[in-house]
Amino acid sequence: MRMTRMPASLLSRTLGWWRLTFDDPRRAVFFFAPLLGFLPLTAGSFATGWYFLGVVYVGLIWLTGRVGWVWPESTAFACLVALGYFASTLISAVFFEDRLAGLMDAGTNLQFLFLVPLVGAVIQARMVDVWSLFLNGLRAGIIVAALIAACQVFIWRLPRATAGMVNAILAGDIAILAAALSLVGFSRLGAGMKAFALVASGAGIATSLLTQTRGALLALPLFLIVSAYNLWPYVRRRPGLSAGVGLGFILSIGALAALIKIPERVDQFLVSVETREAALTRDASTAHRIILWTYGLDAFADRPALGYGQQHTVAEVRRRAREARMPVPLHTHLHNEFVNTAVARGLVGLAALILLLAAPVITAIQSSRDDRYGERVAFAVLLSGGYATFGLTNLIFGHDQMATFFASCYLVLVAAAYQAAVMETDFATPDVRRPFG
Numbered sequence: 001m002r003m004t005r006m007p008a009s010l011l012s013r014t015l016g017w018w019r020l021t022f023d024d025p026r027r028a029v030f031f032f033a034p035l036l037g038f039l040p041l042t043a044g045s046f047a048t049g050w051y052f053l054g055v056v057y058v059g060l061i062w063l064t065g066r067v068g069w070v071w072p073e074s075t076a077f078a079c080l081v082a083l084g085y086f087a088s089t090l091i092s093a094v095f096f097e098d099r100l101a102g103l104m105d106a107g108t109n110l111q112f113l114f115l116v117p118l119v120g121a122v123i124q125a126r127m128v129d130v131w132s133l134f135l136n137g138l139r140a141g142i143i144v145a146a147l148i149a150a151c152q153v154f155i156w157r158l159p160r161a162t163a164g165m166v167n168a169i170l171a172g173d174i175a176i177l178a179a180a181l182s183l184v185g186f187s188r189l190g191a192g193m194k195a196f197a198l199v200a201s202g203a204g205i206a207t208s209l210l211t212q213t214r215g216a217l218l219a220l221p222l223f224l225i226v227s228a229y230n231l232w233p234y235v236r237r238r239p240g241l242s243a244g245v246g247l248g249f250i251l252s253i254g255a256l257a258a259l260i261k262i263p264e265r266v267d268q269f270l271v272s273v274e275t276r277e278a279a280l281t282r283d284a285s286t287a288h289r290i291i292l293w294t295y296g297l298d299a300f301a302d303r304p305a306l307g308y309g310q311q312h313t314v315a316e317v318r319r320r321a322r323e324a325r326m327p328v329p330l331h332t333h334l335h336n337e338f339v340n341t342a343v344a345r346g347l348v349g350l351a352a353l354i355l356l357l358a359a360p361v362i363t364a365i366q367s368s369r370d371d372r373y374g375e376r377v378a379f380a381v382l383l384s385g386g387y388a389t390f391g392l393t394n395l396i397f398g399h400d401q402m403a404t405f406f407a408s409c410y411l412v413l414v415a416a417a418y419q420a421a422v423m424e425t426d427f428a429t430p431d432v433r434r435p436f437g
Contacts, residue, residue, distance in 0.1 A: 026430040029125040034137030036408040041145035042164040048404040055114040058121040070120045074421040078414045081359040082112040088352035091345045096309030105310035111407035122415045129427035131416040139200035142178040146203035149210040161210035169394055172213025177386040179204025180223035185375045187233035215393035222385045226378050289335045291328050295320040296339040307346035333398055337391030360384045367417035383409050
């Protein structure tokens with residue numbers, strides 16, 4: 001009598017699915033890349049956790065021989081820059097007292113140390129379209145973040161939205177950048193994906209406005225120029241439809257800005273910079289930043305090589321401001337990445353920071369001139385230019401959430417540049433259904 005084979009249980013199939021996904025880096029990257037884009041605005045530091053979960057996974061599959069150590073020429077420069085920047089963060093712990101506190105500087109930027117093994121693993125997951133997966137995850141994430149931000153402001157009556165991030169400033173910066181990145185590659189998308197990209201871009205701008213982060217708006221001119229470049233091929237083919245959509249988009253964003261009183265905040269800022277008295281009474285936030293930058297540059301001039309260490313930066317600047325009888329409330333940083341880095345790590349750290357910000361553009365420009373070359377350059381200009389602009393009024397790599405988003409974008413760009421270099425353009429979706437389908 002023949003025995004009938006019983007169907008596999010749901011549990012055994014689930015365990016089999018996880019085993020197959022673990023064993024196949026292509027399947028793993030297929031899920032890893034879109035969540036790198038989706039999580040930052042919707043879940044904040046969970047994105048950092050996801051990034052490092054990827055690092056742990058890479059370590060495990062390297063130990064079991066599923067991937068090997070690779071160092072291709074097309075990724076070498078980008079990886080060396082990331083390692084150099086991380087090395088510069090060790091200055092605080094190596095050269096100055098209170099080394100444990102100094103290690104916090106390096107700990108916040110571990111993403112750049114582990115970028116190298118992540119790049120190596122991702123480029124070995126052949127024929128997976130990491131570029132499109134990340135951008136689509138980002139688009140979905142910013143739409144969800146906009147819904148969260150709208151609930152925070154209009155239902156829960158919070159004064160400023162944060163979406164899924166730790167504070168409004170970070171959310172405003174990443175949201176406006178995500179709005180511009182959503183339009184990268186617009187001209188090659190299908191009709192449905194074009195609508196998806198436009199909705200995502202509008203959601204990003206709306207989210208940024210709901211955070212009422214003025215510093216994010218400083219990057220708007222750059223984002224508009226690059227977005228116009230991304231949209232121009234389609235606008236030229238469909239001018240009437242493009243004009244109608246554009247007008248509706250502008251009117252919607254203008255109405256939202258008026259509803260949450262953005263013009264009043266801009267007027268307050270313009271008045272605040274007219275006189276010192278106005279600055280101190282009408283817009284204390286701007287006044288305190290100017291004081292921090294002024295005495296920060298003064299401190300940097302006195303010790304330009306290696307600075308004072310991140311753990312002593314604010315104390316040194318506050319001491320100088322106090323001696324000049326300038327009021328400065330207690331801050332944990334100097335609200336300017338460039339000034340903060342100059343005081344904390346001197347010229348060495350400042351050079352490493354500038355090189356890191358320039359590296360995406362250099363990587364994109366030097367990449368192979370395939371049909372996505374313009375997309376990579378636009379993406380890199382937005383990433384580097386956006387972060388450089390955000391750094392004028394806030395820290396960009398002193399928060400794990402900001403560092404993770406930059407490192408994730410950088411990882412995807414480097415992987416895309418490698419795929420272009422080896423002419424890996426015949427992408428295929430890995431079979432992620434087995435053993436369920």
